[in-house]
Amino acid sequence: MEQKTNGISLMSAILNNIPAEAGITRIEYEGPRIALYTKNPAFLHKNSYVISEIVSTLKKRVVTRTEKSIRKPESEARQALDKLIPSEAGPISYFFDDALGEITVEAGSPKALSQEAGFDLGGAMEKTGWKVKVRKAPHIQSTAIQNMNYAWKSGSDLREKFYRELGEAIFRPRLASTEHVTIKTLGGFQEVGRSCLLVETAESKVLLDCGIHPGTRNPWDAYPRLDWADISPADVDAIVISHAHLDHMGFLPAMFKYGYDGPVYCTEPTLPLMTLLQNDFVKIAQIEGGRLIYDQKDIRDAVQHAITLPYSTVTDISPDIKLVFNNAGHILGSATVHLHIGEGAHNIVYTGDYKYGRTQLFDSATWNYPRVETLITENN
């Protein structure tokens, strides 16, 4: 079944494995994931083994989403949650993501909303008709997160369409049977800054990092050299960002300005950090009268195309490439990038910046990879 997990066979494999009580109404691609829409989210929440079994059969990422028709309007859903959430949870704020049908509850004390504390998350989903996620509220108001939420909210329709089309591109049948892979270095090799490399297979072109060289004003030395690979931003299928330093992601919004409209994969903490630094970069250029290679609109565009992934999770990012992020121990959210090409054909690990040895803030970088044929690493 694994070879034929696209299209109809994928859908029927899921439908055959799922009980009728789950209330599945449709199955759709959502970027690199498969989304099961349900009218009974509480059932799937209580019986999480149903989804686990599907995941282990299909070896794909599967998420559950609530059917739009059961989602209560925001004001009603807020009221329902206000009633359910105990005062011990501390100050609460909600973010409604219309594209995913997901409410993020930010709580001062998220422990009060855990299963151990007796909070009924499934019940909250049943009452609101939305998927409910809980996380810790930041200690101070974060404009980076507010900007990100605004970009997501204002682009909900676009994101919904983007996720679906991206899923169709990722899970399409492979066109070629060859498994060759080439790597072209477009910046950051034998120099510090503008890290960027292109991984190319018969099916896909993926950029790993997309940095600028902050120390130079000469454009030939400051930005990744896409011209060396004879490609334009529109030719790229996916961009993977290892961490939120400008020499690894400072050029990303410019890619969108000049025609890229594909996904940006990064970890969850990397996204707000990255937008914060890119916005600062624009502001400083405006103040200093420097060269503006993009503006806030392009940064927003990148956020609307971002797909955040947890560590240690295998994700299909093209018909022949799987991606896994692992902790790099360098800054918050920093990741090493592990690409698996084809069906066991080749493994590439691109470390980005990393640090061994535990610090007060981070665990040491992950070093234990089951198989690596090509290792690309920084050199101090």
Ligand SMILES: [Zn+2]
């Ligand atoms: Zn760095």
